[in-house]
């Protein structure tokens with residue numbers, strides 16, 4: 539009888555142990571499944587966020603392209619016909635790369651960066667530099683748009699020269715624009731319509747403000 543009871547207890551123990559093992563395996567499987575689901579959900583979230591960001595980025599690029607197109611087609615806008623500067627990179631002459639002449643005409647630098655189709659000074663960070671641009675038609679001006687194709691933010695003053703040769707400062711100070719990195723951006727100065735006509739602009743830069751070469755691709759005078 540004792541033997542029988544002993545056998546019964548041993549059998550019960552073995553069955554119970556096996557049951558526990560099966561339960562434990564089942565629990566492990568469920569935990570793995572939950573973990574996989576969590577990873578998959580996280581991936582889905584990241585994919586959807588990336589898709590939203592990509593979409594937002596595309597929309598922003600379209601907006602920027604449309605804004606630039608509006609500037610290029612502005613019927614009140616003129617691009618410079620002649621240009622001079624306080625200094626020129628490499629002392630280049632006439633229409634060579636980086637000369638003031640590279641600021642005349644409509645914009646032609648396609649991508650942000652160091653590009654000989656824009657003007658830059660002899661020294662990269664040597665303090666005060668200036669450029670002077672002239673336009674075909676004298677206008678009562680309302681706005682100036684300066685296309686900064688490399689290291690924007692160093693412009694400290696914009697003057698308009700009237701037909702008698704008198705200088706009028708239309709903007710002066712520190713450029714507080716929050717420029718996005720690696721992107722061609724305009725410095726835009728808007729002001730009340732001038733009561734004099736102008737066809738000349740002088741732009742002053744403090745090149746020690748910003749690291750690197752400051753390059754200007756083109757400058758547009760707005761007015762009629």
Ligand SMILES: [Ca+2]
Pocket residue numbers: 640641642644645646647655656754755756
């Ligand atoms: Ca240019």
